[in-house]
Amino acid sequence: MAMARGVAAMLLLASVAVPAAALVDQESDRIRELPGQPPNVGFSQYAGYVTVNQARGRALFYWLVEAEPAAGPIAPLVLWLNGGPGCSSVGFGASEEVGPFRIRPDGQTLYLNPNSWNKAANLLFLESPAGVGFSYSNSSLDLYTGGDAKTALDAYAFLVNWLERFPQYKYREFYIAGESYAGHYVPQLAQLIYEKNKGIQNSKINLKGFMVGNAVTDDYHDYLGTFEYWWTHGLISDKTYHNLKATCLNESATHPSSDCLKNLNLASAEEGNIDPYSLNVVGSYWADSPISMLPIYQELIAAGMKIWVFSGDTDAVVPVTATRYSIDALKLPTLANWYPWLEVGAKFTKD
Structure with missing residues (x-):
């Protein structure tokens, strides 16, 4: 049965045709070459705006870095969200964390990041909410009425509209990742997608799980x-x-x-x-910020969603101690004992 579902999913992916209008929109967003980019880059890039609220003129900026060819023709899609609130996913997530390029000390040229996540997945960096990075709103009121719920709704509207521009990513395995205050953004968006997908057999947004690092998770345990x-x-x-x-x-x-x-x-x-x-x-202007994401974790874990929580040990803003307290509060069974994770830059792990 599992193999049959897998074959059906691959056939569904293969059958997604890209309308001519979508191809035109994609080409208008294509990045031919970034300033200072190294030659012979083997992956495509796109960037542009997607309107999430027509009435208010609210639009979110994205940068899509497609997977390297070695990742295969149906590599998963990963949406990356930085936290803050107010941190740029382009300025931080893409440029300093998981993106394909790093900026040389001269400030003029780029070099390839050997640890870029696009070696395994298509990376979709989203500037969220409006007012962060290149994302904007024509209504100044939007900049003073932000909050978790509005951010999740806008991110969901972005995904729905973006998939019409890039229909080849419909039904693709989809994950959400982020760090810091994205510890709110990521599970809340995952929960919203999960709720919207209920009753749909083959969801266009094929959410499989999420990943958060040094995440703001639960106010009591974080403090x-x-x-x-x-x-x-x-x-x-x-x-x-x-x-x-x-x-x-x-x-x-x-x-x-x-x-x-x-x-x-x-x-x-x-x-x-x-x-x-x-x-x-x-x-001061953030309307809603639930004190805990743990109920969302419990709901999505019960639904079978894959969740990976990682935490660097030198972060003094959302430290590893806070992450451990929050995860322990879930009272989940330990499947594998504490053991060394022998990768460059990694320390210990527990499942």
């Missing part, structure tokens, strides 16, 4: 792990550590109380020039 990380790494005093735990643990990370904010500022002063970025300015 607990972050304060512990700062304290155990000698960044803050004993007094500030205890005051943070007393005033912040039951607070919203996006809209903290004045007492919590006071102690966060004290911690920042004690850290000196080690400066974790502040969300206060964006947070």
Whole structure:
């Protein structure tokens, strides 16, 4: 039965025809060559705008980097979202994290990233929400009424409309990935797609799972792990550590109380020039930010979705301690014990 479903999926992918109008739109978005790009790049690139709200003139910018030929003709599609709120997926995700190029010290030329994710998948970088990077809205009100729910709805509208421009990616295995505050964006978008796909046998958005790194997941456990990380790494005093735990643990990370904010500022002063970025300015206009993503994890795990959570051990903004507390709170069974992950740059893992 599983083999039959796999064959059916491959036939469905092979049968997706690209209308002439879509081909014209694709060609208008094609990137022939980036400034300073190395010669003989073996993959195609596209970039442009997709309108998500016609009435308000709200449009999101994307950059598609197709997979290298070695990845095969039906390599999966991965949507990458940076966090913040307010971080550019082009400026950070594509240029400094998982994208195909790196910028040389001269600031003028590029070189190929040997660890680019497009060696295994087609990468779709999305500037989200409107106001981030190249994405825009013709209504200034949109810039002051952002929030998690609106971001998810716009990202879903983007995907629906983008797939009309690139119909060859309909029914393709699809994953969502991101880091930091995308720990909200990614599971919330995954949940929305999961709900929209209910009752549809062959979904155009063929969501298989998601991946988040150093993710904002659950305010209580994120705060607990972050304060512990700062304290155990000698960044803050004993007094500030205890005051943070007393005033912040039951607070919203996006809209903290004045007492919590006071102690966060004290911690920042004690850290000196080690400066974790502040969300206060964006947070002032961020309408909704649920305190926990764990209920979404539970729902999607129960639905059989693949979820991979990874965390770097030198991130002081959303540290590995916070990730471990959040994952432990799910009380999932351990399938494989802690073991060394022997890859360059990797440390330990547990399934």
